[in-house]
Structures are given as C-alpha cells and as structure tokens.
Amino acid sequence: MKKLVLFLNKIVFFLNSFAATMLLLAYVLPYVEPKKFAFLSVLSLSVPFLIILNILFLIYWLLQVKKQLLLSLIILFVGFIFLSPLYKFSSSKNIEDENNIKVMNYNVRLFNVFKWIKEENVDQKIVDFINEKQPDILSIQEYRRDEDINLSGYEKFEVISGQKVKNGQAIFSKFPIINSGSIEFPNSFNNAIYVDIVKNKDTIRVYNVHLQSMKIDANADALKNETSENLYRRVSKTFTMQQLQAEQFLEHKSKCPYKMIICGDFNNTAYSYVYKEIKGDLQDAFVEAGNAFGRTYDIRFFPVRIDFLLVDDAFEVNSFKTFDVVLSDHYPIMAKVKLK
Template identity: 45%
Template sequence: MTLWGKTVYGLNIVFSLALLLACVAQYMKSATLSFLSLPVPVLVISNFLFLLYWLMVQPKRLWLSFIILVVGYFSLGSFVQFNTGEAYDDNALKVMSFNIQGFEGFPRNYDRPIVPEIAEFIQKENPDILCLQEFGYYGLRNEVFTKYPYSFTNYEVGSHEKGVLMAIYSKYPIINKGDIEFQNSLNGASFVDVLYQKDTLRVYNLHLESLKVRPRSLKRERSDRLLGRLRNSFAKQQEQADLIRQHMNGVGHSKIVCADMNNTQYSYAYQELKQDMADTFVEKGNGYGRTINFWKFPLRIDFILTDPNIEVLAHKNYKVSLSDHEPIMAVLQVVSDK
C-alpha cells in the first residue's frame, strides 16, 4: 500500500478496535471503558465509511470493518428503529418520563420558570403516570398538575435537603412509596406502587449520576480534570445501577422504569437495569430516538423499561424545546397475572 493507504488502514484499525471494545464495555463494570458508550453511532458510521472506501479502492481490505460491523450489530443492536405503533383504546396505560430541568426552560432561564408551558404540554398529552426528573421547587410551591389526584415527591415544601427533586404523578391510587438514596450524590431515585385495575405496578423514577459537563467551560478546563470527573461519574452510574437492580429483584409485582440514565443504551448501567425488560423505544419507537444533545451530538439517554408481561403498544419521542431533555411516552397494555 501507499503511505496514504497505510494511514487510512491504520485509522480503520483504530476505529474498528474502538467499536469492538464498545461491544464488550457494556457488559463490564469499567468506568474507563464507559467512555466508549457515548460515541457508538460515530464508530458505526466511521466503520461503514471505511467499508465503502475499501470497496471502491481495495476490496480485500474491507473485511475488517465488515466483520466488526456484524459483531456490533448483534452485540449492540441498531440505534435507529423503524417500528410502527399499534392501535390502542382508552384502557391502555400511558406513561411519560421527562427531565424538566427545574422548570427553567431551554435555553435555561433562571428568572422566568416555564411552569405554565410544561403544565400545558403535559395536560395536552395526558399521560396516566408521569415521572419527572429535576422537578424543581416551583412545582412544590404550586399545584401544577391538578388532573393527578395522587403524587409523590422526594422532598417536601420548605425542606432543607439538598439534591435533585423527583416527582411521580398518577391518575391511579398510590398505595406505597419510597426513596432510594445514592451515596455521595445529589442524584437519586424514587418509586411508587400504583393500584392499576386488578394489578399492583411498581414504578421507578431514576436519575443516575450526571456527567457534570458544561460546554461553555470546556475550553477553560484541563483535560485531565475533565476526564477524571467523567470517569468518576461513570463509576457512580454503575454503582447506582447495581443498587437499583438489587432493589428491583426484591419486588414481586410488575415493574416499569422511567429513567434519565445520563448514559446511552450501550452502557453497563443500561444493561444492568434492563436485563430481561423491554425498552419501549426498541419495541415501538421510530427513528434515532434522541432525547438530548450532548456537546451538540444527539444521544438517547432517557428510557422507559417494562417487565415482559407488559405489552408495549406505542412509543413516542417529542420534539419540544421545554428543557435540555426531550420527553418520551410509552403506551402499555398490562397483562394481568390475577
């Protein structure tokens, strides 16, 4: 090969090895390898471009990317879905998950909380169960979602606790509720048991460790400190996922998980929480499924997971500029075991 050919093939090896490590990293509790959970789409597209390049220039060189792409497909799955939702009636259960960034809007505005705008959106979409991360004290001080007779927030009005507020609203009776505390973290998790028809459903509302990265400060920050902070966040996410999974294993009734994982579906945290559960976007979603732009790169970090006996009828990603996250909603059919 020419010098150019050797350079291209060298880069091909680097991107192929990175994608292969990403396939392995999702099953390993390694904070260092967790960095590879974020750029998986870039690695896939890069290897596909290498494959096309070698197909046109030197076909015998395409096998490296071809094999890695096949391995990646069966290990990681597709990050683009082409599903269509099923018809459903009023008896179906609609569950929404939304990180509302403290009602501060997007771009963030600390002076004018957009409580009415978010309340109007939720009233229009009319979910039966609503899980909100980064709820915000504006919601505690005001009766925002009046259509929901049952609710649970992890802090009370006037509380001096420090942490990210979580809220769960329900049209169905809440018969049990509680918090799951994350050690050395402002993030957290809560849960409720909802009496739905003849069944009791355990609904988890999760907000795993934030990456604490602000694009405006990147140029002013030393790279070693940035990488160290990211690695620490990934390690905490993995510990938190283990804690939640242990908690879930002790629940005997059907479970629904609404989560801002602050990581993608290619992470250890996602795999640990999902296991045999269904990802509603994978089952009935369509398109790329972006829920946030991370450094202007679209990522899917918000999820709704359901137990196998809960049928996913539809999934929707909303394109609304009410927060840095975009809301998601799943329509479910609960198969009663009674």
C-alpha cells in the first residue's frame, strides 16, 4: 500500500511540476509579442485554469504535510501580482458620491437576434436591464440598430457594418457628445469607436474597443469537432491580429489630450500582451474596486474576464460590479468613477 501511495505521489508531482512550469512560463506572456511567438500566446487563455490547478496541488500536498507543497507555493507567490486580476479577496468597494459617473460596458451579442438563448424577448430584457441601472455612459459591443431597441435619455454614437445583420459598436451618453469617431481595423469587422463628452467644465474621451474574436464556440460539442491544429492556427492568427489592432488603437490614444475612459471587449484575458499594452498606467476598475473572480464571459465552471473598464489617474474608482445577468454570452459590468 505504501509503495502504491509513493507511486501515486510521483505521478501527482510530475503533473504538478508541469502545471507549475506552464504557469511560470505564462507569467512572462504579457511581455511577449504574439506576432513573434504565437504559440506561447495561447497560454494566456489558460492562466486562470493553471492558477486554480496549482492551488489544488498545493492543497493536496498540504493535507499530506509534504515538502512538495513548496513548488506550487513558490510559483503562486512569485506570481501573486498576477493573481489579483483573477480573484480579489477584498469585498467590493462601493462609495456613493453625487459626483460619481456610472459607466457600463456590455457585449449584447446582437440582442440575441439568432436566438442563441432560448428565451422570449431577450432584446427587450436587455433594454429593460440597462434602463433600470441607468448608466451615465454605456459602451456596447455587437450592437445592432433596431427600432424596438429604445434607450431614452441618451446621446448616441454608433458605427454599424455587415450585410446579413447590421452590427457594430455604440456609445450612449447622458452628457453632451461634442466629437466622435472610429478607428477601423484592417481586414476585420471589429473596430474601436470614441466620443468626447463634456461634464461640467471637463472634456472626457470615452473609447469602446472591440478586438478580434477567436470565434470559438465554447460549447463542448462544438469544441469536439475542432482539430487541435485548426484551433491552434485560428487562435495564433487572432492573437497576432489583436496585437496589430492594439498598436493601432494605442497610436490613436497617444494623441488624445483629454481625461480618458476605455471600455471594451478585448477577447483576451488580463494575462495577455494586448491587455498589458492597452492598460499601461491606467487603472483597471475591477482590480481597484471589484471582488471575487470578476468573470465576464460565460464559460461553464471557468472564470474568464475579457471585458474591461479602464480609467486614467484623473479618476477615483468608487465601485465595480459584474452583474449575473444571462442575456448574452457576456455579463454586463459597471463602475462608478469620480473625477478628482
């Protein structure tokens, strides 16, 4: 029996070593350009899983009081700075202030036009939810223009494309919009749009960024039909395109003279190169004021955060919330920010 336990522990430690090595390698991914090392970039999608896996190995060795626990413990400690974008142990920050600006980001998945969710009136339920929360600024990805979609009390800027279904991005604002525009990404239906709004005497630039999607169906049956070669090729190409799109966006952003809010669906995690580059010195509202996993994309049993709200140092982040509303494959997120 003792030999069997020793043999089992050797196998577990081998798997533990592999998971720890992959996690350590993943820590450097935000500093590696996808177009140079596309294979490594794929690992960024697995960082939440690798962190959780190493925690489970740590618990396994801890229960046995084995020194092997040091492997995952050290790796997790080294990457502690990477853990906060995955899970916030503190409770959500929520400071009410009359000067708060409520900013919501929501990928609405075309308001369920193709009936992915087998439920009646999903489009109206999305509108009702937004009207209930009354964000001051609303950033929407996969938006479509429809006469039945009525969000009243807002100024709006939208960029719509496509033939079969007219869709794109939109920004709604309760503050006056004095300027607007679009950053068109080449060879892609994705783009970034922006508006300049005026609150009191301050001009604020609001970006809505939608980076290239991998177009991978998270459904288990659909994934079974994907060969590993096709999956790898698609993900590698997407990450390379995301980098080029992020570089184009950053060039535009660098010329902006105003205080800034960046919303969007980056189609990549907080452990990716594009997130690191776009975030730069900005504040991630989830990291500043959120709690728990901050999950924004609907993959069963797996916490994935690919939707972000970023603000510059001109703002204080007074709250952040992810709403558990299943009306899209994304969850809406909202932050309350205040100009200092």
